[in-house]
Amino acid sequence: MKLKNLEYFVVIAEQKSLHKAAEVLFNSQPNLTRAMHSLEEEVGADLLIRSNQGVELTPIGESLYYYAKSIINQLEAVSGLKMLSQETVQSKLNVAVARIIFADDLMLRFYETVKSNHTTINLFETTVEEVIDSVAALQSEIGIVAINNFQFPIFRRSLAIKELEFEVLDKGPIYIQVSEASPLLKKEKIYAEDLLDYSYIHLPYDYYANINFGLSMDGIRFSDFRKTITMNNYHAIIRMLKHADAFIFGNKWQMEELAKGRIVSREIENINSEMMLIWIKRKKEVISDNGRKFLELFRDYYGENPDSRNA
Structure with a gap:
């Protein structure tokens, strides 16, 4: 099989x-x-379905695309090494993240670990659905998500369909996280109805967030929250928490980091659901050296119960 044909x-x-494609490749x-x-x-x-509107991939064509893309990316990395001296080695990491705020010094530790002169860190903060799509499409090597056990069965099936594998690093309760000035903190115990x-x-909202609308928290559903603020940036969310009578549903893995910004975490009474911290990658894909180093650091920070794995 010719590499050039795979590239085409x-x-x-x-x-x-x-x-x-002919225009992009300067070919006929x-x-x-x-x-x-x-x-x-x-x-x-057959790999392609041809029509007047263009071409689409057949199911076999779609599978070949991901393998071909992976092969080409790895060959490009090997070729790049030929052009680099020890003094100009480059390091790259692509990670997609959903529903967890990383510790500030995690990426600093990663930078210090790789010891390269040129380091590129692409941290894609987004929804759970887009994390899955990003890893499946080879845009991100690793995905990190925090989901609840109500979402998990559908999440697991989605990964199987997209040929992704996962590891559950840890589990913990659902928290609310609020400014230290929030009136909610005056309560000895906080119930779901207190948040209304x-x-x-x-x-x-994405597919997985919509699943939560079927989740009951001590009789309160997500659809009962009439005052909502939608934001697509974690640091903007933290700033909003500091100045508004607002809350987020969070997890224990970001408690320490949020506490530095005077954001307090409290458990909600009578909640049976729990959060799960999970990382994902493509099946049969070898994690790069940089990806492996990042995961080792990530486990040091957050992984306490790495006892559940799907391959």
């Missing part, structure tokens, strides 16, 4: 058009068509 195939899949459309016919003969199956008079700050 990846560009065609991403452009969704032979004509556009007939050459790309011949290359795709040759690739399909080697695979023994306050603004609920959350990330943009």
Whole structure:
């Protein structure tokens, strides 16, 4: 199988058009068509569905795309090493994160561990759904999510469909996290109904957030919160917490970091659900050296019960 044909195939899949791919590759459309016919003969199956609107991947074509993309990325990394001296080594890390605020010094520790002159850290803070999509599409090597056990069965099935694997690093209760000036902290115990008079700050809703609308917390459902604030940036959420009568649903893994900003964490009474801290990656994909170093640091910070694994 020719590497060049795989490279053509990846560009065609991403452009969704032979004509556009030909322009990107500075090649002719007939050459790309011949290359795709040759690739399909080697695979023994159709890879592309051709129409007047362009091309789409067949199920086999979609699987080949992810493997081809991985192969090309790894070969590019190896080729890049040939051009680098020890003094100009580059390090890169792509991580997608949902519903957890990292400790400030975690990335500093990672930078100090890799010891390279040029370090690129792409930390994609987003929703659980987009973390899964980012890892599945090879945009992020690793995904980190904090979800509740009510969401977990569907989360697990989604990962299986997208050929992703996961590891549960730890479990813990659901907290509310509020400014140290919040009137809520005057209560000896906090119940879900006590939160109804306050603004609920959350990330943009996605499929997994919508699942929570079926979750009852001591008789209170997410749809009962009439005052909400939607924000897409963790640090903006923290700033809002400091100045508004508002709260977030959080977890124990960000308690220490939030406490530095005078954000207090309290458990909610009569809540049976728990949070799970999980990392994900693509199946059969070897974690890079930088990814491995990051995970080792991450486990040091947060992983207390790494006793549940799906391969």
